Amino acid sequence: MVTASILLDWPQGGLAHPRLSAEYLAVLTDRPPRKNALLTKFVESDQLTGLELPGDDRLRLSALSIESAMKDGTRAAVQHACAEFLIVATEFYGVPTPDVRALASRPLRVREGGWASELFGDYSPTTGLIRIWTRTAVRKQVTSFGTFLSTLCHEFCHHLDCQRFGFRQSPHTRGFYERTAALYHHARGTPIKPFGCESRENVGA
Numbered sequence: 001m002v003t004a005s006i007l008l009d010w011p012q013g014g015l016a017h018p019r020l021s022a023e024y025l026a027v028l029t030d031r032p033p034r035k036n037a038l039l040t041k042f043v044e045s046d047q048l049t050g051l052e053l054p055g056d057d058r059l060r061l062s063a064l065s066i067e068s069a070m071k072d073g074t075r076a077a078v079q080h081a082c083a084e085f086l087i088v089a090t091e092f093y094g095v096p097t098p099d100v101r102a103l104a105s106r107p108l109r110v111r112e113g114g115w116a117s118e119l120f121g122d123y124s125p126t127t128g129l130i131r132i133w134t135r136t137a138v139r140k141q142v143t144s145f146g147t148f149l150s151t152l153c154h155e156f157c158h159h160l161d162c163q164r165f166g167f168r169q170s171p172h173t174r175g176f177y178e179r180t181a182a183l184y185h186h187a188r189g190t191p192i193k194p195f196g197c198e199s200r201e202n203v204g205a
């Protein structure tokens with residue numbers, strides 16, 4: 001059973017990307033590419049399961065600021081808190097700081113077969129812009145903090161792939177999800193939950 005929702009989060013590439021469920025319980029990975037050059041990077045990304053993390057609570061404090069802004073602040077305040085989080089993170093990882101836009105809600109996309117899916121965020125490697133939605137498309141409800149932070153970490157890990165690891169395609173590999181989970185749980189101060197990976201080839205979608 002597949003519990004992860006499939007979303008598009010890579011607008012420039014035109015590729016359908018799976019996305020981890022907010023709780024990191026299940027993972028859908030991208031199908032390995034056929035071209036050797038791309039496959040080499042895919043395997044490198046898959047095997048890079050660790051991510052260096054700060055030894056202090058700077059990211060945790062930045063995440064708390066985002067949570068506080070989501071409770072009491074405006075969308076501008078949420079965006080500002082996200083920008084601060086990204087400044088702290090990029091200083092640590094030694095990469096350029098991506099721009100971030102916090103937007104209200106994304107129009108619902110209807111996928112083939114009538115499966116509607118929602119997008120929580122995306123990243124453009126061309127412009128270095130992270131967009132993140134503060135409300136869900138279906139019910140217009142405020143995105144939960146956990147989903148919001150995991151989305152921010154997910155998109156930032158695409159940025160790290162492009163700017164630090166040389167993974168220009170930034171595929172959704174097992175390693176990618178493990179790096180994303182490491183960053184998310186570090187920033188949230190929660191233990192990493194065990195999760196399984198399932199290749200999209202096995203999904204039949």
Ligand SMILES: [Zn+2]
Binds near residue numbers: 009010018019172
């Ligand atoms: Zn992604």
